[in-house]
Amino acid sequence: GGIMHGCQSCRNTEFENVYKHRLRQIFFMPMLACSRRSVDDMAHLTALLLASVLVFVLSATPTLSIITGGGGATARQSTSLNHGAARTYVVLVEPPAHAHHADEAAHRRWHESFLRPGSRPGRTAGGDAPTIRHSYTGVFSGFAAKLTEDELAAVSRKRGFVRAFPERRVPLMTTRTPGFLGLDAKQGVWNATNYGEGVIVGLLDTGIAASHRSFGDEGMPPPPAKWKGKCQAPVRCNNKLVGLVSLMGGNDTTDAVGHGTHTAGTAAGHFVDGVSAFGLGKGTAAGIAPGAHLAMYKVCDGEGCFESDILAGMDAAVKDGVDVLSLSLGGPSIPLDKDLIAIGAFGVMSKGVLVVCAGGNSGPTPSTLSNEAPWILTVGAGSVDRSYRATVRLGDGEAFDGESLTQDKRFSSKAYPLYYPQGTSYCDYFDGVNITGKVVVCDTETPLPPLNSIQAVQAAGGAGVVFINEADFGYTIVVEKYYNLPMSQVTATDGAKIMGYARVGSTAAAHTATILFNSSIVHVKPAPIVAAFSSRGPNAASPGVLKPDIMAPGLNILAAWPSMVPIDGTESYSYNVASGTSMAAPHATGIVALVKKAHPDWSPSAVKSAIMTTSSTADNAGHPIMDEEHRKASFYSIGAGHVDAAKAVDPGLVYDLDVGDYSAYICGLLGEPAMKTITGNSSLTCAAVGSIPEAQLNYPAILVPLSEKPFKAKRTVTNVGLAMSVYTAHLDVPKWLKVKVEPESLEFTSAMEKKTFTVTVSSGGGDGDADAGQLAEGSLRWVSEDHVVRSPIIADARVVPT
Structure with missing residues (x-):
């Protein structure tokens, strides 16, 4: 399974948990992913959101695939005197006889029959008898129950048993982004789709702050008649929030983490005027599909998400009648037939509902993706064109643009002595060092500055702090609200210059610095840029299928937040800035809702195709999208490209499955x-x-082996544009790559007509390109008078011909 959910208990960025865990897995013994260098850090972390999750398989039997890891992943267990530890298993079974005529009760009785006395060893007095935790009938036939190994063996011998999986616990992985995605309140796709009205967006997450302004229902009609969902007492539904239930046991649907409220507000939050976070980013907040209805299925808490609960959420969502389902969670890659999220998503897809998933936050390392099944829309994260600008101006006049959510404009009125503590450059402590009234330059080991460093600077009387970004994160700066210490986070490149200046300055004047706070600036170029934490391909579970599918905004995203969840340990806010592919997935989910409104009869794969083939590979400066190092981004980083909401509702052609x-x-x-x-x-x-x-x-991307021997890939497109239309093939590929498209034009005479073509690819030798002979990337564009339908072409020598 692979789900990179934000582990709320760590920080407000889902990737940091994964990043720290990866370092410790390499250099130290396994430890909890949420551990920190101080108890104070842990207290802070447990109050904040880390928007992404690692998933690990803990297998109870040698016949089941085992993936172990130290990232806090656990199995649900209890102890029985005679039968060892019991843990929760998800058990797949055959449907009951006459399943099409069986009601929910009949299905549950069938599932309970696998646990009946006489067919399993009895537990001793005082032991908990196995009971059904969840009964699944919507996405597949099966159940979840807590079983010992002996009991599981007995269940497996019963007629109708298919397979059992030990459940895993997976941790978790806006005012500006609608405009950045081409959505305008007065014209365009919002008007054409009536803001997604009537579409029901389902989310599996940490619950929701139901009374938040972003989930008000002013001007909204009731949900469509097909809707069967409910709101669990004491919460009452309205016309925006039409479903709210907990699948974790009990009735507590409260979001005590913040993650679910943030993702729900991003996907389909209502219009709210005058919104800002900490006085920054002021504007009108709206989700990507502000007219759509919301249904929240609580399957996670601050400790993570159990797979049996996730599957129960999928099952309930399908039965209730959602139109799209969003999961901002995931974990490391495993084979698809061992991945319960992939299996559940297949069942959801078979009911006509597209599942949108976070791609993971283990970037920029290759092959670190989560949720790789081709029937899932897998989303990577990029930046937006807004910066929370905090410029560091040195005494010699040089200036370096950083970012910060802790902005005090009074601080900018004077210059302060600049100090770089070479012996304690991580700013853990300042014993015997006077930093009173100074701006301190600190290194960081992680993308986010550690809280204990900030506290150490404050306690020692520091006036402000400049944090130097972790080198692997390049130009990606992840911001978080930190108490009230004036600060700026800068890139490693700029940080090296600031550090050098602080070390060699020979006079007091040369050692000064100030931080100029400019609130939030929009129309920043270039944007988007791939976020460093966004997981990368190739697809480990299926190397011949491109993943991620798409990139969407996921860096420093402003959206709704439960005021009951403190952000900086002391104060409460209704909006917060968070980062991760957990934030990117709901952006794509909102676009799916708009496409479904425009085309309610389209299949999940048709909707997915529309989003992929209309995406952009250019940034807002007109240049190819770059990665965190400002190099041209690979399709293994951005998928087909960056989402374009305005174009997705009218793709011209789709690749259907x-x-x-x-x-x-x-x-x-x-x-x-x-x-x-x-x-x-x-x-x-x-x-x-x-x-x-x-x-x-028949995927919207073409990924083939690269060799001198020609390889043919066949595709079929369906005309969903004008009935009478002609499309001509245009190729954008490296000169040394030989690509031929047959036929070179497609002539349609009716709507929904299908045409098949082949793409033949072979290597023509290198031209000095470092990747020549190993990897080549380009595009096929089918161009008509009204549409451009683009598919990535990736020729990779690592892909084995099949």
Whole structure:
């Protein structure tokens, strides 16, 4: 499984947990992912959001795949005297006889039959008898129950048993972004789709602050008649928030973390005027689909999310009638037939609902993605064109633009002595060092400055602090609200210059600095830039399918926040800035809602295709999107490109797929047993559905092996634009890559007409390019008078021909 959810208990950026865990896994013994260098840090971390989660598989039996890790992942356990530790398993079983006529009660009785006395060893007095925790009927047939190894063995011998998975616990992974995505309140796609009215957006998350202004229902109609959801008492639904339930046991749907409120506000928050966070970023807050309805399924808390609860949330959402389902959570890559999120998402997709998932926060390391199944829309994170500007001006006149959410404009009126503590450059302590009234320059080990360093500077009387960004994060600066200490975070490149100046200055005047706070600045260029933490391909679970699919805003995102959840340890706010692919996923979810409003009969894959083929590979300066090091970003970083909400509702052509296509793809990738597991249909055979190699899956991206031997990939497009239209093929590829498209034009005479074409790719030798012969990237554009339908072409020597 792979879910990179923000672990609320760590910080307000989902990737830091993963980053610190990765370092410690390499250099030290395993330890809790949320650990810090001081108890004070932990107290702070448990109050804040880390928007992404690591998932680990803890297997109870040798027949099940095992992935272990120290990142705080645990299994739900209790102890039984005679049968050892019991843990929660998700058990897949055949549907009951006459399943189509069976009601919920009949399904539950069937599931309970696997636990009946006489078919399993009894527990001793005082032991908890196995009971059904969740009964699944919407996305697949199965149940969750706490079982010992003996009890699991007994269940597995019963007729109808398919497979059991030990559940994993997965940690968790706006006023400006609608405008950045081309959404305008007075014209364009918002008007054309009536802001997503009537579409129901479901989220699996940490709950929601139901009374928040972003979830008011002024001017909104009731949900459509198909809606079957409810709000769990004591919360009462309104026309915006139409569903709110906890799948974790009990009735507490409160968001004590902040993560769920933030993602819900990003996806479909109502218009709220005069919004800011800490006095910054002032404007009108709105989600990407502000007219859509919201349904929140609480499956996570500050400790993470159990898979059995996540599946229960999927099951409930499908039965209730959501139109799109958003999951800002995930974990490391494992085979798709062992990934319960992928299996559950397949069931959701088969009901006509697209699942949108965070791609993970383990970047910039390659092959670190979460949620890699092709039936999921996997979202990477990029920057937006807004900066919380905090410029460091040195005594010699040089200035370096940084960012900060802790802005005190009174601080900018004078220059302060600048000090770099070479012996304690991480600013852990200042014993015997006088920093009173000085601006202190500090190194950082992580993308976010550690709280104990800030506290140490404050306690020692420092006037302000300049934090130097961790080198691997390049030009990505992640901001967070820190008490009231004036500060600026700068890139490693600029930090090195500031540090050098502080070290070699020979006079008091040369050692001064001040921080100029400019509130928030918009229309910053270039944007978007890939966020350093955003996980990268290639797709480890399926190397022949491009992931991530798309990139959306996920860096320093301003959105709704529960006022009951302190941000800086002392004060309460209704809006907060957070970062991570957890923030990117709801942006894409909102766009899915707008496309569904415009085209309610489109399949999940058609909606996904529309978003991918209309995306952009250019930034707002007209240049190719760059990564965190300001190099041209690979498709393994941005997917097809950055989302373009305005164009997604009118793509012209779509690459469509159905359950049968995906089933054949699974046969080709993993074989028949895996296909039966993922589809939940044990009577289905690969002989019946066929076998589709990865490269031949009708995906909106073309990823093929790179070799001198020509390789052909076939694709079929469906005309969803003008009935009478002609599209001509245009190729943008490196000169040394040989690509041929046949036919070179597609002529349509009716709506929904399909046309098939082939793309033949081979290497023509190198031209001095460092990647020549190993990796080549380009694009195929089908161009008509009204549309441009673009698909990435990736030729990778690491991909094995199939």
